[in-house]
Amino acid sequence: MDTPYEILLPVNTHDDRRRQRARERARERAQSLVSLAISLVACFSAAGIGALATSDAPAFYAGLTLPGWAPPASLFGPVWTVLYALMAVAAWLVWRHREESAHAIPALRLFAVQLVVNAFWSWTFFAWHLGGLAVLTIVTLLALVVLTLRAFHRVHPPAAFLLVPYAAWVTFATALALAAWRLNPTLLG
Secondary structure, three states: OOOHHHHHOOOOHHHHHHHHHHHHHHHHHHHHHHHHHHHHHHHHHHHHHHHHOOOOHHHHHHHOOOOOOOOOHHHHHHHHHHHHHHHHHHHHHHHHOOOOOOOHHHHHHHHHHHHHHHHHHHHHHHHOOOHHHHHHHHHHHHHHHHHHHHHHHHHOHHHHHHHHHHHHHHHHHHHHHHHHHHHOOOOOO
């Protein structure tokens, strides 16, 4: 038999469950936005560390003998900004699938390694003018980007798709770095 209190209190478990699901979705959205922010900060921090090495890059780049297909120095900043944003979103998408895929965390570790190598390359080429080391570094970066792309594809194919422009640009940058090294043996010793 119902107690007097049970009779007086409305029982609407359907509304309670709906409110609980709404709270859970709101919490998940907030966590997702925080993880996206962390991904953006990580990628643009690597960009910033690399940019520290490029304070004299426009003048140095202008002083190099470059192949005819070399882009103007003004193109690099906008291209890299877009690429770092795409990289951050790709890493965020993989992070969001970490509970569904055992490959997510290793893929993100690989992503972190390539970010470090990416930042290091700017120092080898623009700050230290070490052509041979710069070429070795960018070839290593290209290999890491391809491996990261493959690792991301195992977790979430759209994340890998977002890395395709990055892989294409690093391929182009590898060819440009090699050409610059060959054409400027005294400046890039």
